[in-house]
Structure formats: C-alpha cells, structure tokens
Amino acid sequence: MGVLQFIKDCQEKVFSGNGISSEDAKKLLNVPDGHLTDLARCANEITRDFNGDKVDVEQLNNIKKNACSEDCSFCGQSAFFDTGIETYQLPTPEEVISRAQKAKEEGAESYCLVAAWRGPSPKDFDKVCNIIKEINDKVGISVECSLGFLTMQQARKLKELKVKRYNHNLETAKSKFSEICTTHTYEDRLETLGIARDAGLELCTGGIIGLGETREQRLELALELARLCPEEVTINILVPVPGTPLELQTDLPKEEIIRIFSLIRFLLPESVIKISGGRETQMDDSGEELLQSGANGIITAGYLTMGGNEAKKDREMIEKIGLKA
Template sequence: MSMSSEIEFITACKEKVLSGQKISKEESDRLINTPEEYLQILSDAANEITRKLCGNVVDVESLINAKKGKCQEDCSFCSQSAFYKTDIDTYKLLPPETIVQNAMLSKNDGVKSFCLVCAWRGPTEKDFEQISSIIDKINKEVGIEVNCSLGFITQDMALKLKKLGVKRYNHNLEAPRSFFSQICTTHTYDDRMETNLIVKNAGLELCCGGIIGMGETRMQRLELGLDLAGLSPEECPINVLVPQQGTPLELQTRLSISEILRTIAVFRFLMPKTILKIAGGREVYLSNDQERALLGGANGIITGGYLTIGGNSPPDDFQMISKIGLEA
C-alpha cells in the first residue's frame, strides 16, 4: 500500500464521519490495521473528529469504591472477586458520611462528576435503598453530578435512579463477545447487554466500555468497539488491564503504547460524539503519553485513582489538560 493511498484512506474515513455517516465494517477493519508508520496520522484524524464534534473540553470524573471486594462474580481481571486470593482490603458499603465527604472533596477539586461503584453482582433491595439515600444526601449537601455503577439492576431500580437525578449509569461490556467466556463464567455477555438496554429504557445516560489488553486480539478489540458503537453510549471508558497479583491474568503480557493509541483512535471513528474516557491503566501504561491519548481521540479521564489502584491527583490532571491547550 503506497503512502499516499494510506493517508487518503484515513482522510476519506475522517471526512465520512465528519459528514455524519458511519464507516463500514470493512473500513474499520482497515483502520484498526493501519501500518505503524501512519499511526500518528490516524491519531491526528481522530483528534480532528473529537475537536469538531465534541469541542475542547475534557470530561473529568472521580469515583469511589463504595463497597469493596468479596464479589461473587469470577471476572478474571478483577482483584475484587471472591474467587481469587489477592490480599486486597475489603469492606461493606461505606458509611454515608464518608461517601458524601468524598463527593465534596471531588467537587472542591473542580471535578464535574462523581461515580458510586460497588463490587457485587447487583444490589439487594436493602443495598439499593441505602445507595438511594446516599445519592439523595449528595444531591442535598454537595451538588455534584452523580453517576452509578452498581452491577445488574432491574427496570424499577433504573427508574428510581433516574428519579433521583442520577445522570449516567456505568455497566461495561468488559470483553469482546467472542472472548467473554474466557474472562467470566458466572454471567454472560448477553446479561451485560440486557442491563445496558434496561439503563437506556429508563432514560438514563449510558456509560459503557471495556478493558483492553486481556489477551484478546486486535480484531477482537475492534469487535468490542463495534458492539459498543451499536449501543450509542454517551460515555465509553477504555481501561487497559493492569495485571493484579492473585488473579488469573496476573502474568498477562502488557499492550504496547501504539496498540492503545490505535484502539482509542478507531473507537473515536466508531463513536464520534461519545465521551471516550481513558480510564484504568492510563498512568501505568501511558505516563507521559497520556497527552497523546487526549490528542488522539480520547476526551475524558478518571482522576484521583480507581477501584483498587491509585491514579493521578486532580491538580496534576487539570495541569496536564491545560498544558495541551484543552479545558476541563
């Protein structure tokens, strides 16, 4: 393939997306396999789509692990699963005061949204009532946008969250359909899909992404991207596996930076108006290349740490965003 034809192809796909059309499966196949020497051109095209369709704002969110560990699901990437000996500290649902205090700290740091995350299959009625009263408390005492990630929920629960003013619900697909059974056996890909449809039907915004670098192929990453695009999520977190000791994936080979940047760029072509959030693993893998991700298709980050690993502090992240001429 000549240099000019490769550049022309990337440009043609970019123009197609900017004119409001979807790229075809064949076009996305070719984009994900862009030769290494044209990767920067692919990233620049993804950046142009982002700037023109999403503006210059980076969505900055923080989260709290409101209930940690002892999860009854066997997701092989997760140190919170009760199936594995991972030596993490575990706790039941945190006291409301602690969660509200964390929400206030996030707001004071300039963070726009705060996500409540719980490690379980899904909430019991009692758990859900507690979470609902905590959300109510945050609304009254803090006034920050609240998002939730509570696992499998019913239609009634989704409607209640909507009524409480929750903006977005997170439920990741995690892995590509063709790879999912190698990652989890306690629930199916379709179970996850079903929850996402419950969320959308309730009128909540959907936050749905996955984890790359778990041993899937490049084409399987594209498969995940195509399925995600089919859900039209308002937000899509791209996590990169950070192997956790004691989990089945603890020795998983790490993805290269170029593979991460390639994935982000193509996901932008597939989801031109979605908030593409570079999430877990960005500090570990990208260190000084995080700016390249935010200038290569991503337009969101999670700040202040994740569920079981630390992260950048909000002031450092805000500084990075302004350094590259973007705003938060």
C-alpha cells in the same frame, strides 16, 4: 488509494454525518505503523470538531469493596481470588458526601458510585439511594452509578433520583467473554444496558484492553460499542493484579492502545471517550497522547483498587497540552 487518503476519506464520512462502515473500521484499525500518527491526528480533529477542547474529568468512589460473587479474571475484588485487597461494606452517607464535596472542589464534573457485587440487594439499593439523595441535597455534583445488574424498578428509581448515567462495561469482545468470566454471560451485560437505556438513563460502557484478546477482538468490541451508541465509552488498560488469573499478562504495546482509542472516536464522534484505569502505569505520559488521539475524558484521583494521579497533577497535564479541565 493511499493510506492517508483513506483515513481522510473516513474522516470526511464522519464529518458529513454518514459514519464509517465496519469494513472501514477494520482497515482503520489495521493501518500500517507508519500511518498511526495520521490516524491519531484525524481522530483528534474529529474530537475537537464534535466536542471542543473540554476534557471530561470524573472521580470514583468504590463504596463496597471486594468479596464480589463474580469470577472476572482481571478483577482484584472477586471473591474467587486471593489478592490481599482490603474489604469493606457500604460507608455512611456522611463519608461519601465528604468525598463527593472534595471531588467537586478539585474540579470533577461527575462522581460515580461503584459497588463490587453482582447486583444490589433491596436493602443495599435503599442505602445507595439514600446516599444519592444526600449528595444531591448537599453537594450538587452530577451523580453516576455502577452497581452491577439492575432490575427495571431499580433503574427507574435511579432516574427518579436524577442519576445522569449508568456504567456497565461489556469488558471485552463477545467472542472472548467466556474466557474472562463464567459466572454470568455477555448477554446478561447487554440486558442491563438495555434496562438502563429503557429507564431513561444515559449509558457509559466500555471494557478493558490487554486481557490477551486479539486486535480483531478489540475491533469486535469497538463495533458493539458503536451499535449501542453510549453517551460515554470508558476504556481501561489492564493493570495485572497479583493473585488473579491474569497476573502475568503481558502489557499491551502503546501503539495498540492508540489504535483502539482512535478507532472508537471515528465510530462514536459525539461520545465522551474516557481513559480509565491503567493510563498512569501503562502510558509513559499519563494519557497526554491519548487525549490527542481521540479520547476526551479521564478518571482522576484513583480507581477501584489502585491509586491514580492527584487531581491537580491531571489538571496541569490537561492544560499543558492546550485542553481545558
């Protein structure tokens, strides 16, 4: 069987609802370079068939920055590394409401509250809950959260507050994880995802590519994501932060980025697949090609420790390629 026919046969398995096998996934990720455009095109057709032309646009609010107790080697917010990044504690509800309102006016469909800590203390969790209530009452935008490790009681409270989705990234493959973080385990992360799911929250999970992992480890991550079947997958492309252990990490070739986004679409045809940090600096088109290779979501207007495109520029980019913001 030729490579193009194999890709099309895998696409047909997805369309028929049967899905692809792990062996199919391995072969797809390793198609020859000359067939990468075929893989991307078929992934795009799956995206359009299952998700239409709409691009999910999200904005973040980093509500507590830096001094995190975890030693994730890519992260500029870890207390273990001297990165020179500004620190601050939880803002007032008024500050967050103002930014949430601006995000809504700029066309964001969801607003994610992110905090740099291992997990929220009871006092900080109460503050976050108050912020969520205020956003619900005064803005009316879909709220998502990324607050680290959760207890079941906390997860149920978030669900009660109508938080739609909980983000907790796996970061990388299980076989790579201990090289990236030593202060908690891969299993710790899976446990929090299980708690969020059991509490009735939708899941957002993914990771960072370009950490020095192999292609096989990216496949390992993709298959684990497929097993979890999250409503949203968020894939970051590493932007090396000075002062972290990965500050000299070599950029991942664009072709490798396209491969993994396309594969994840074959594995998760109905999920939002979101291009997160790094698209503006690691892709020469701010993500246009990825939005035509399996992705159907972006984070706009900046990330946790770095800026991003203005929301208006991203809307124009989406419309330019015939999609809807």
